[in-house]
Amino acid sequence: MDDDRFQQQIRFILEIDKLKTIIRRTYLLHADRAENTAEHSWHLAMMAILLAEYANEPVDVARVIKMVLVHDIVEIDAGDTYFYDATAALDKHEREHTAADRLFGILPGDQGKELRELWEEFEAAQSADARFALALDRFMPQLHNYHTQGRSWVEHGISADQVLERNEGMAEGSLKLWECAKSLLADAVSKGLLPPKDAERKRDGAPEEK
Amino acid sequence: MDDDRFQQQIRFILEIDKLKTIIRRTYLLHADRAENTAEHSWHLAMMAILLAEYANEPVDVARVIKMVLVHDIVEIDAGDTYFYDATAALDKHEREHTAADRLFGILPGDQGKELRELWEEFEAAQSADARFALALDRFMPQLHNYHTQGRSWVEHGISADQVLERNEGMAEGSLKLWECAKSLLADAVSKGLLPPKDAERKRDGAPEEK
Numbered sequence: 521m522d523d524d525r526f527q528q529q530i531r532f533i534l535e536i537d538k539l540k541t542i543i544r545r546t547y548l549l550h551a552d553r554a555e556n557t558a559e560h561s562w563h564l565a566m567m568a569i570l571l572a573e574y575a576n577e578p579v580d581v582a583r584v585i586k587m588v589l590v591h592d593i594v595e596i597d598a599g600d601t602y603f604y605d606a607t608a609a610l611d612k613h614e615r616e617h618t619a620a621d622r623l624f625g626i627l628p629g630d631q632g633k634e635l636r637e638l639w640e641e642f643e644a645a646q647s648a649d650a651r652f653a654l655a656l657d658r659f660m661p662q663l664h665n666y667h668t669q670g671r672s673w674v675e676h677g678i679s680a681d682q683v684l685e686r687n688e689g690m691a692e693g694s695l696k697l698w699e700c701a702k703s704l705l706a707d708a709v710s711k712g713l714l715p716p717k718d719a720e721r722k723r724d725g726a727p728e729e730k
Numbered sequence: 731m732d733d734d735r736f737q738q739q740i741r742f743i744l745e746i747d748k749l750k751t752i753i754r755r756t757y758l759l760h761a762d763r764a765e766n767t768a769e770h771s772w773h774l775a776m777m778a779i780l781l782a783e784y785a786n787e788p789v790d791v792a793r794v795i796k797m798v799l800v801h802d803i804v805e806i807d808a809g810d811t812y813f814y815d816a817t818a819a820l821d822k823h824e825r826e827h828t829a830a831d832r833l834f835g836i837l838p839g840d841q842g843k844e845l846r847e848l849w850e851e852f853e854a855a856q857s858a859d860a861r862f863a864l865a866l867d868r869f870m871p872q873l874h875n876y877h878t879q880g881r882s883w884v885e886h887g888i889s890a891d892q893v894l895e896r897n898e899g900m901a902e903g904s905l906k907l908w909e910c911a912k913s914l915l916a917d918a919v920s921k922g923l924l925p926p927k928d929a930e931r932k933r934d935g936a937p938e939e940k
Contacts, residue, residue: 526906529780534877536776537759540769549747559750562772565799566746570739570841582792585799589775631780667744696736 525628532626538596545602545672546664557592557600560660564588567656574696575655577648583638587653590635591642594619603661603686604678616643645689655693659701662687666704670713679718680709735838742836748806755812755882756874767802767810770870774798777866784906785865787858793848797863800845801852804829813871813896814888826853855899865903869911872897876914880923889928890919 542557568584592600597619601608620639624632641650662683665673673683683705691698709716752767778794802810807829811822830849834842851860872893875883883893893915901908919926 526784526910530873530910533773533777533780534759534873537773537874539772540758540765541761548750549744551751555750556769558769558772559766562749562768562775562799563743563747565772565775565795567743569796569799569845570743570837574736582795585775585792585795586779589772589779589795627780635779663740663744664747700736700740 528626528628529631532623535623535626536593536596539593542592542595542600544600544661545676546661547668547671549664549667555664557595561589561592564591564653564656564660567660568653571656571694571697572652574694575648575652576692576694577651579649579652583649584653584656587638587642587649588656590638591653591657593623593635594639596623602676604676604682645692651693653693655690655697658687658690659694659697662701662704666708666713670708673708673714677718678714680705680714680716681718683714738836738838739841742833745833745836746803746806749803752802752805752810754810754871755886756871757878757881759874759877765874767805771799771802774801774863774866774870777870778863781866781904781907782862784904785858785862786902786904787861789859789862793859794863794866797848797852797859798866800848801863801867803833803845804849806833812886814886814892855902861903863903865900865907868897868900869904869907872911872914876918876923880918883918883924887928888924890915890924890926891928893924 536558539558539561540556544555544557544560546555546560547553548555565585565588568581568588572579572581572584594616595601598612598615601612601615620636624636624639626632627635641647642653643650645651645654661672665671672678684702687701688698690701708714749768749771750766754765754767754770756765756770757763758765775795775798778791778798782789782791782794804826808822808825811818811825830846834846834849836842837845851857852863853860855861855864871882875881882888894912897911898908900911918924
């Protein structure tokens with residue numbers, strides 16, 4: 521019985537090694553490759569330790585750390601859904617819930633429940649801990665984009681308007697980080713790293729050039 | 731003043747992105763590449779969450795998580811010192827302390843001190859939290875080696891005797907994980923994944939083949 525529990529834990533630990541092969545759209549600052557989700561999760565956990573003082577409300581840092589460590593594990597089955605991809609967003613919820621069933625189901629009941637609840641809390645963004653964790657998760661790619669000449673924004677034809685619209689929820693977790701993100705974005709626009717508005721397509725419906 | 735602090739924190743967060751480019755000797759389970767230290771640190775933190783019940787003494791899981799997140803940041807400057815490389819071990823202490831001075835020195839004083847003390851505690855292995863964190867750090871590469879046909883052991887000509895000798899300190903943090911590691915190692919020897927002893931070189935002093 522005891523050993524069943526240990527075997528379930530080890531099976532999960534081996535399974536989540538796959539998170540190191542899930543590739544995000546964000547680029548590393550010091551190497552010419554995209555980031556994977558495992559290293560992204562480590563980086564967020566470090567941010568949680570260092571930036572907790574900028575949460576709008578008091579947060580339980582240890583819970584925020586756990587939350588960001590776990591928040592993307594469902595991507596092992598569901599894949600990384602690009603933040604600005606409206607089509608992929610349509611079935612994201614369903615894909616990720618199916619993934620959560622399988623992945624957290626590998627663990628002993630109590631631990632599967634704990635991790636799943638942390639993930640669901642993060643997704644719902646209804647607690648102070650989750651709102652702050654979400655702000656970190658939104659802030660990080662903007663920092664990386666700013667410091668890689670807007671590389672991922674450019675590759676996906678993202679405008680500053682889209683960045684603002686999709687990220688303004690950050691303000692509910694951390695006004696300080698949201699102000700910083702807006703200021704980096706304004707500077708990126710002034711440097712020509714990305715256009716202020718998705719102007720042409722919206723105005724005259726002209727087809728995109730290939 | 732306040733903004734100096736914020737800028738120091740952001741500078742450190744950008745700097746530690748480099749940990750994603752520090753390559754270890756351990757291979758991933760589901761991709762044909764070696765692991766980097768950032769994703770390794772994430773994986774250890776997940777193990778701390780899931781395996782804390784096997785620590786010999788009661789541990790503060792939140793502290794263990796922080797400790798493993800931080801424990802290898804010095805590798806950004808000092809590089810990854812291969813666990814079985816006795817020559818590289820000679821100046822490891824000096825290299826890593828110089829690295830700690832520079833890296834933790836980027837942070838505001840209070841936070842640099844907190845992270846440095848966590849790292850020093852890990853290195854000294856004199857607390858229950860550190861002994862358990864160290865056991866996790868030893869256990870993980872053995873798990874990965876076992877599940878990749880001993881790939882890294884084979885590449886570096888490591889024998890089971892060496893693995894036992896270098897890892898027995900694990901027992902001070904977690905007897906359970908040490909028993910598991912020994913049992914995996916015995917199985918690996920029985921499958922011929924690595925030799926039981928580094929026999930030839932020790933017995934007759936014959937030079938290594940190139």
